[in-house]
Amino acid sequence: MKILVQKFGGTSLSTAEARAHVIEHIQDALNQDYKPVVVVSAMGRKGEPYATDTLLEWAASNGNALPPRERDMLLVCGELISAATLCSLLNGHGIPATVLTGAQAGIRTNADFGNAQIHSIDPVRIIEGIEEGKVVIVAGFQGQTEEGDFTTLGRGGSDTSATALGAALHAEMVDIFTDVSGILTADPRIVADAKPLPIVSYVEICNMAHLGAKVIHPRAVEVAMHAGIPVRVRSTFSKDPGTLVTHPSVLKSGPGAVHDRFVTGIAHVAGVSQIRVTPQEGSFDLQLSVFKAMAQERISVDFINVNPSGVVYTVFDHEADRAAKKLEELGLSPQITPNCAKVSVIGGGMNGVPGIMAHIVEALTKEDISILQSADSNTTIWVLVEEHDMAKAVRALHKQFELHR
Numbered sequence: 389m390k391i392l393v394q395k396f397g398g399t400s401l402s403t404a405e406a407r408a409h410v411i412e413h414i415q416d417a418l419n420q421d422y423k424p425v426v427v428v429s430a431m432g433r434k435g436e437p438y439a440t441d442t443l444l445e446w447a448a449s450n451g452n453a454l455p456p457r458e459r460d461m462l463l464v465c466g467e468l469i470s471a472a473t474l475c476s477l478l479n480g481h482g483i484p485a486t487v488l489t490g491a492q493a494g495i496r497t498n499a500d501f502g503n504a505q506i507h508s509i510d511p512v513r514i515i516e517g518i519e520e521g522k523v524v525i526v527a528g529f530q531g532q533t534e535e536g537d538f539t540t541l542g543r544g545g546s547d548t549s550a551t552a553l554g555a556a557l558h559a560e561m562v563d564i565f566t567d568v569s570g571i572l573t574a575d576p577r578i579v580a581d582a583k584p585l586p587i588v589s590y591v592e593i594c595n596m597a598h599l600g601a602k603v604i605h606p607r608a609v610e611v612a613m614h615a616g617i618p619v620r621v622r623s624t625f626s627k628d629p630g631t632l633v634t635h636p637s638v639l640k641s642g643p644g645a646v647h648d649r650f651v652t653g654i655a656h657v658a659g660v661s662q663i664r665v666t667p668q669e670g671s672f673d674l675q676l677s678v679f680k681a682m683a684q685e686r687i688s689v690d691f692i693n694v695n696p697s698g699v700v701y702t703v704f705d706h707e708a709d710r711a712a713k714k715l716e717e718l719g720l721s722p723q724i725t726p727n728c729a730k731v732s733v734i735g736g737g738m739n740g741v742p743g744i745m746a747h748i749v750e751a752l753t754k755e756d757i758s759i760l761q762s763a764d765s766n767t768t769i770w771v772l773v774e775e776h777d778m779a780k781a782v783r784a785l786h787k788q789f790e791l792h793r
Contacts, residue, residue, distance in 0.1 A: 389518060391559040392422035395429075395528065395550035398439060399567040400624035401470050402432040409624050410474065411481055413565065414523060416627075418483070422560070423518045425553060427528040428474060429546040430466025438469045440529075456501035460530075460540045464489070467527035467546070475525050485523040488513055490549065491532030493524075494556070497539045504531060504539035506548070509556035526553065544605025551608040555615035562612060562619045563630075564604050569623040570631035571596065571603050573791040574654045578779045581792040585652065587632045592652045593621075595734045595768050609633065650744065651735035651789040654782050658775050660690070661708035662725040662760055665715060666698040674720075675699055681714045691730060691763060691772060700761060702728065702772065728760060729778035732770050733785055739766040751788035757781050 394417060396410050417424040434441035443462055447454045454462065471487045478485035494510035517524040528546030531539050541548050547564060554562040571593060572582040588596075590613035597606040603621055612619045612633070622630030667674040678699050682689050687710065691702040703711050708724055715722045738744050745762075748769060752759060757780060761772040773781050786792065 389423050390421060391425060391518070391554075391557045392417050393425045393427060393550050393554040393557070393559045393562040394565065395427040395546060395563065396474075396565045396624065397546065397567070398429045398432050400565050401428060401474065402436060406624060407474065407477060410565070411477060411483075413563075413624070414478065414483065415481075418523075424523050425514060425518070425557065425559070426474065426523060426525045427546055427550040427553065428467055428470040428525060429528055431470050431473070438466045440466050457537055460501045460538050463540050464527065464530045464538050467529050471525045471527045478523055478525075483523055484521055485525055486517050486520075487525045487527070488517070489527050489532075490530035491536075491538070493526045493553065495531035495549065495552070497531035497533060497541070499533045499535070499537065499539065501537075501539055503542035504533075506531060506541070506552050509552060511553065511556045514553070514557065542607075544607060547605040547608035548611060551612040551615070551617065551619065554617045554619075555611060559617060562617055564608075564619060564621050565624040566603055566621065567624065568603060569626060569628050570621050571633075571653070573652070574782055574786045575656065578656075578782050579654075579786045579792075582786070583792055585631050586629075587634065588652055589635065589736045590633055591767055592734055592736050593631075593633050595732070596653055596655050604633075650737045650741050651733055651791065652737075653734050653791065654785050654789075655732045655734060656729055656778055656782050657732075658729040658778055659705045660702045660728050660730060660772075661705050661711075662691075662700065662702050662728050662772060663708070663711060663715075664698060664700045664723040664725070665720055668719070677718055678715065678720070681718060682711060685710060685714050687711050687714075691761060691770060693761060693763065702730065702761075725760065727775040728772050729775045729781075730770055730772055731778060731781045731785065732768055733789070734768050736767050738769070745769060747788050748785065751784040752781055755780050755784045757784070 400406050414424050430438050430440045432439040475485045475487045496508045497504035497506050514524050528549040529541055551562050571585045574582040576582045594606045594609040619633040620630050675694050687707050689701045693700040712722050712724055757777045759771045763770045
């Protein structure tokens, strides 16, 4: 079967007008002889009646004492409402449709309530629905343990549901529909001439997603990459093909091939604090002490530099005070620089190319922006700057690498 997985996010389902566009995209898939499997998120965003954050606020205002298992029982309701609503609309338009919960779709997870990992998928009921000539709508963001308990997959869980189902069904493609027309070279709220990217590699978009681009969850990209299934990031509100996410070999030889593109995009993450710790005289276990302490406090660390003169790393601003307190309890004297931002230059073509860092330094120096810290990998160079310089840094780097062209 020629299966296409279509995932629609909360903003794609929040209004009658948006839902009309969703039905058009499903009809388009049927007209192209696809068998669409539709994955839905909860409708709307925080403050709207059925959004996930609204359900969390409801629980908080009614005792704020739901255990994780029971909280997941509440949170799966948002996606079920979306799925039932879309099912009614499709049937009303003469398109036979049926709804499955994540569990009924065969998604089995561990029991890490609130952030469960998918262990296996048995899509037998999805196949049955397709063979009956129906559009199968699956409630995203959710699964079920072996014991039969509801679980949720954490932030971006509906994206993960979609690509995991795409892998299990050997789908031709997974379409992730959002409120933007694909993936851009930078955040358009910061860079007015940010350019849509017609095609990117899995690694590039995974890095962009990890480093601040919020269009698709990196966990979902990793699932698609391992399965080798192409993903398109598209706008619900247009027929534009959006951004194709695929293997690097396709970038080099397929339709719309891209050559000599060293840098793909600029991403950013604000609200981080730099922590610098120097060893005391006679101390030889600083690194172990610092990172063991952070692990015990369940504080996520990032942007790590370790050298004989000490340890430098970042945490989110809201965890900086707790991190400093823990280090001080160990007799250490951390230096905290709050209100920083991580700006990332991402490109699958930069590996082994001389001069990329020189261009970064040149662009930021021209704007009198101080680099507090830097690091690199095969496909990314990160710089830490003060948060008030973040937007200026993103624009300067976007211009330096001519991403507007």
